[in-house]
Amino acid sequence: MQPTSKTHAVHPEVHHHEEPGFLQKYVFSTDHKIIGIQYGVTALMFLFIGYSLMAMMRWQMAYPGKPLPIVGGLLERILGDEAAGGVMSGNLYNAFGAMHGTIMVFLAIVPLAFAAFGNFVVPLQIGAPDMAYPRINMVSYQCYVVGGIIMLVSFFIPGGAAQAGWTSYVPLATVIATTGQTFWIVGMIFLITSSLLGAVNFLGTIIQLRAPGMTWMRLPFFVWAQFVTAFLLLLAFPPLEAAAVMQLMDKVAGTSFFYPTGLVVTGKLAAVSGGGSPLLWQHLFWFLGHPEVYVLILPAMGIVCEVLCNNTRKPIWGYRSLVYSVLAIGFLSMIVWAHHMYLTGMGTAISTFFQTTTMIISIPSVIILSVFFISLWGGSIRFNTPMLFALAFLPMFGIGGLTGLPLGFNFSDIALHDTYYVIAHFHYVVAPGTIFGLFAGIYYWFPKATGRMMNEFWGRVHFWLSLIFMNLVFQPMFAQGMAGMLRRMSDGGAYYSVRTNPGIPGALSDSIIYSNVTISHAAWALGLAQIPFIINFFWSMKNGQKIASDNPWEATTLEWQTPTPPPHGNFAKPIAVHRGPYEYSVPGHALDFVPQSEA
Amino acid sequence: MEIPYIVQPREDTGLYNAKVGIWLFLASEVMLFGALFSSYILLRVGAEVGTWPHGLLNIPIGTLNTIVLITSSVTVVLAWASLKMNRLGRFRLFQTGTVLLAMTFVVIKSFEYHDKFTHYEVVLKNSTSMTGHIEGSPMFWNLQKLNAGKIESFTFHPDAHQAGHPDNRAEAGETKGAHEAIKIATADITKLESYGPWHNTYLAIYFTLTGLHALHVIAGALVIGCILATSGAWWKRDPERLTNRVEVSGLFWHFVDLVWIFLFPVLYLL
């Protein structure tokens, strides 16, 4: 190997180093592929933890007041009073609920969809040697880990974890006598910092490091999706960071940013200056909160596009529509946030404004979904595991999106706000929506990262079981919500059941309450259905079928033009792009695909 | 393959990587301070009529700090210009000036903060209330601390004009001792509170905004100082890269100045 010279641009070969030690290579790596895998593995762990919290909550909902089997004793030993006799207390239920949301959104889905897939795939797909700021990339992962540890540690401190929902509404959040809320805020500050650094990295990389010939309109849609996602994170997270600092000050420094004058807490006037506004928190939270949900869905849409084109062997129909739609979604998502606040007493003019923008934003979402559906027409469809997940994404996201419409209208939201209908809506979008997209991505890019395919049979088992049980879990929740069953009730609504409290207004019927049992069983079965996936994932790394070429899916995008796994620096020599991202079945070519780099 | 455009700009964007990065970061900072400014507006507009304090901040000192920061913005850009003109000595001179001005700003700010932390509102059992300073200028005293420290009484210097009176713009609360000093017994006190962020929402948002801004000043000065300290070695090794770093840190510094340009009138004057 030649020693490096000062003018690196002249020598195209891979930079010569001493072979880095284990720590440098795997723990303190600045290579985007390693960091992507680090994010991916950590995020999947948090996905599992978040699921476990919910699995325990579902027991309480199905069988309120009964001790938890298997884990009840363990909980009692670790958490003491809140799990006395193995029965989940109301406070513990709230803590699990708040942390389920926080962990799933900020520690599992966003890191997996944006940071893990983005880090691994985006530089490869644009023909870059790495991300633009590799050391910042490493720091952003480390901030994420620190934030995650803080969140997990909060379970074990006196008073327990945060209990005021993932939305941490004030004054409840600051009034609850647990330091868990403080941990939550500090953890959020680390997570927000991690996301901001990541966003800067993605945007800088996509803007500056596209290979020669990779024009904006030749970018794979996955890159466009990540680009818009990064912008949303960049601009929407800072107000939440500011709000988190203010809530922290309310909690530890006695300020009154969010304490209104005259607040009475447990019978006594709160010893604060007052003059603050609880609604201010809600505005700042949802200013992030709404773009955040687009952060959750856009990367999955990007993955679905890649997988669909590859497995229909035809270009996407309406590439430009996709691009303009995703840009429109990005822009509009920043001005719809108060549709989460219709019931806070805002006037009709302002709620009409937000209702209008909310309705308008459904249009580009529908366009994107329609583009995907239309692209199937006339395709030569290969029903492999990634394709099954990508195909299922379409109707599942469709259901999730359409059920959002009654929530977006302020008058119908009056009945549905804070009910199980909302839970069903957003879980449909994120669970059989985004997570299915992410599963598709894992099965699709696994061979590029490891050189082996995941087992196809068990992939299909995983798919069908997940699809069936996801629907069994979330479909009944629409009915529950429309019947008036509210969110965050630790007894699963038993207090309001016709059986226990017949005269109570809004009493819930037996079948609505019984749905809790079926939903819980389906949820546990859903968890069991992931076991083949987990085994498949780890087993295939060492024993999966080795791929015959670097491009086992016969795909057109640049990541398949690298060696497998891609070395440090990705491309042996600088790569040039000559055509669009989805040139499948081009007439006159011997093969049914033409890579982007082919002249 | 090496990462391109670290030093040389990319043709179509006209930018090198670090510059794109810092502008993106500054965009996020605009939203961060923007959220705090929005909070300020909301809290102020939402306050009961007559409760929003005026004249708690010293305007000549604030003006001085504004001039300090503006000057540091000029020295930072002149430092960069000097490097572009290959004048390393000039660069060092201007950049040292920047760091000194930054330190001056922080020192002045800490005096302002100290003045607030030693300023008190005391409410007596007979329902009278006064604002002023305590003999010896202790910080953060309250009733709990008095009882814990077994302090039975203290000397209090009431302000010339009592704060909270809406017709006392520009004078309230700042002059010491124009009234006679009086002795107050701890037993007579219902509430003793310093003018920290807990005292009212105006001070809460003031300390948050200026505190966050001061953190940015310190961070920026540290980065500029580090680049200055290592500039000799970098100038020899890769002068263009040094110039770019100076430019990028300068962009951050200008942003910090920009925030203050809005902070000063909003908090001190309006």
Place this chain on the structure above:
Amino acid sequence: MSDNHAHDVKKDVKKYLAVFGALLLGTVLTVGAYYLHFTSVTVTITIALFIASVKGFLVAGYFMHLMSERKMIYGIMVATVFFFAGLMYLTVWSMEPTSLIHFKHVP
């Protein structure tokens, strides 16, 4: 942009010093306007923010070279400012109908 020759930068130096002067003047004007005690709150706020905006524009445009940057940076900052304005305006507008807020009586 980073290809300025020494004499171009010398011209820029003159511009920077001119901007410095303008910023100092702006500061004096802002503080002076304060001491003039306008009775109308709207006028006071408008003048203060107008002068601050001009100063901000000078810093961003000349010290930060925004005037000579191409579309990319410009576009990012315009979008940011737009969303910042949206956050401020929509948040305050949405609070209006509740009884706490009286736009007419800004203290």
